Amino acid sequence: MKTLWIVYDKIQYGINEWFASRLLELFGECFDASIVMREDLPETFDRPDVAVVRTIDPSFSKKLELLGTAVINPPRVSEICNDKALSYKLAKEAGVPFSEIYDISGKKLPPKGVYPLVVKTASGHGGKGVRLCRSEDELKKAKKLLKGEKLVAQKLVGDGKSGRDLRVYVLGGRIFKAVLRSSDSDFRSNFSLGGEARPFDLGDNDREKVYKIVKALGEPDFIGVDFLVSGGELFFNEIEDVVGTRMLYAVYGIDAAKVFADYVKDKYGA
Ligand SMILES: Nc1ncnc2c1ncn2[C@@H]1O[C@H](COP(=O)(O)OP(=O)(O)O)[C@@H](O)[C@H]1O
């Protein structure tokens, strides 16, 4: 039987214990499966045949791949998804539109006339490192506050008071489901910040944008491709590598662990 690790860090495990246990139960049917805490791993270890990485750690994914493990998602995918600047570069090369971004590294500032801007940390998640700056003064404050972090500044989409964005779940390179998230009280519509979520049917134009991103990424196993929505148009926003599945349960009643585990079993099971 092939060995399979479900790799978590302790914080993510604490938040997602139910999902992790469900995966373990499902993988147990066809792998010698275990949950492994990233922090508890020694420098050298016997590699597993397959690793489902549910912690954000692209260099660890790379290490596993070099050892010969089949890694989900592949390290190149993790590296791009967990760096918003790299993600926008990929979208640009793929010809997928996104709201204009500005280089604010070091002492650089955007042109005066482009505010309001959204400043976000390149590696942020859950809306935590995301700030709205209505003026150069506010941007300078945000830069000071986020000193030491790689930042992305982006032209605001929408009115800055409410937010709408679209999460497209992609499994095995195919669009699985889409969910529209909205918030009437925050420009950030993250589900984890209380945004509401409902089902969404993608049009052909939207699907094409998703597939351009997927193709540019290579072979992502399970990701979320996120767009900002304005005037019925989709603007690429980011890609989630360790994509959360709560919205799939909440909106569609889907047992995402089962769907994901079935995919992994098909791809790597004996
Ligand atoms: N340029 C923008 N214009 C309007 N809203 C934005 C913009 N960038 C981000 N947001 C809002 O903030 C939320 C969090 O930003 P995001 O880039 O997805 O970072 P995170 O990785 O923290 O989720 C998005 O879901 C969206 O609702």
Ligand SMILES: [Mg+2]
């Ligand atoms: Mg986001």
